[in-house]
Amino acid sequence: MRGRAVKASDRRLSPPEWLEAERAFAGGPVAFDPCTEADNPAGALAYCTLQRNGLDANWRAVAREAAAESSATRAVTRLNPPWSSRFVWDFAAFSYAAEDHCIVIWSAVDFTAAWWRNLCRFSVLRCDLNDRPRCLDPKTGKRMEVGRSAACWLVGGDSVDAGAFAKAFAPLGAISRVGSPDWDPMTRAFVQEQETEGDRAAAE
Secondary structure, three states: OOOOOOOHHHOOEOOHHHHHHHHHHHOOOOOEEEEEOOOOOOOOOEEEEOOOOHHHOOHHHHHHHHHHOOOOOOOEEEEOOOHHHOHHHHHHHHHHOEOOEEEEEEEEOOOOOHHHHHHHHHOOEEEEEOOOOEEEOOOOOOEEEOOOOEEEEEEOOOHHHHHHHHHHHHHHEEEEEOOOOOOOHHHHHHHHHHHHHHHHHHHO
């Protein structure tokens, strides 16, 4: 990550159920993972580690080339970045997403964060996971509690891709249309609640 240290809490592997949903959506192996461990646990056709900076790659070009040489139905990049420094990774995803290149992004749930609103603005759909994530410790392979709820976002693609995403990820949680923080029902409800509490505090 351009010389930036990675926190120990950021080193976690996606659980198998996340990878299964990604493969179901891709119709085969995921094409590209720009931010992963050296042993490529997601089984992406192409990948970069934190030591080999994935931010320097052209995600769309890499994913399309890898998907074209495989049995995958669509070119999908998966992104489960260091959650403590996700801004730069998210904006790379927004830059490389296209109708012929879908990006699946994993995040914690934080209605107050600027990055959450950015994801609402640039994504097409979101899956709010039913269960708190229990990711894998990269050293032991054992499940570990992340401590916060999680969500999965679809950036890029077309209407067919959106339908495939909804079908593949529905077993993990509720699917919502996004595209703007004002359209997103959960974010809107949170903001309205905060505004109401502010009005009450001002009136007292």
